[in-house]
Amino acid sequence: MLIRAQDSILVVIDMQERLVPAMQAPARTIRNTRTLLAAAGEVGVPVLMTEQYPKGLGATVPELAMPGAVVLPKMHFSCMEDDGFAAEFRRQDRKQAVIAGMEAHICVVQTAASMIEEGYEVFVVSDATASRTLESEQACIARLNASGVGIVTTEMVVFEWLGKAGTPAFKKLLPLIK
Template identity: 45%
Template sequence: MSGLSAAASVLVVVDLQERLVPVIRHHGDLLERAAILLRAARICGVPTVVTEHFPDKIGGTVGALRESCAGARVVVKTHFDACDEPGFAAMFATLGRRQAIVCGIEAHVCVLQTALGLKGLGYDVYVATDACGSRRDSDRETGYRRLAMAGVIPVTSEMVVFEWAECGGTDRFRELLALIR
């Protein structure tokens, strides 16, 4: 597996919803990192898929990220693994990309199952660990270990930004650099 490429990537933002985010440990940091990934995806032309689990009960995507999610494909889901939703796999395939960068909540439930589902469909899957969270640290860390054992690559949002940038000295690099300063 080679490094990340903006031309090969899809950003998948899992269930960062109004009623769930406040109970997640370190949710402020998580939202900040997710926002960086969303803005970087827009700058680099990376398609974004946003999932919302039972939004009528849990609420839609958290207000702090709504603007950053403009233009994203929103998938309403009832399955913990978004890949189990009717039409999701076919929609994802139409994007024509082989790499999935996943972030969101909860790391040990919907993030884990969606990442494993994408891996099972043959995608190269990366989980941005600093843009994921769970209610308990032990669940989050165990989820990351299980993902790594399954061949999902742990990354940070800054790793993703720099790999999508590819090189310094360009206008795109300067725009991306402003996100992480």
């Protein structure tokens, strides 16, 4: 199935000041998440961002600040177990969740699993998702793939949201992909 902008919501999980430096390939993860945020803004995809225990792990890294994004604190590992997040997610009335985040094997996998249980189409952006160890990232991707989650890349999401070349959105986003 295609990832369609009108059906999608972008969920950015726990990309926080004290968490990002401990991850595998943090620069790649942040760069690709910035591209996803730019694309979401360009094609009208709503964005929800979470912060796991912000008092201890800090705020979302400044590189990912986006006007209009809803940033929600949480304590549960699965975003869907947090009443504030779950209410806002459902309020958006979208059937597809595109997820980027940290840590892949904890909060990303539990959130994706909860969304699948509720009947949503879920896509995890592998090059915008990270854990502290490569083994944890690989286990997360294997588990999600086996459970029906679409494993995608940043470029896959951007080009599926765009749908065609030659549009003003395409021309604006193309330099971020090249």
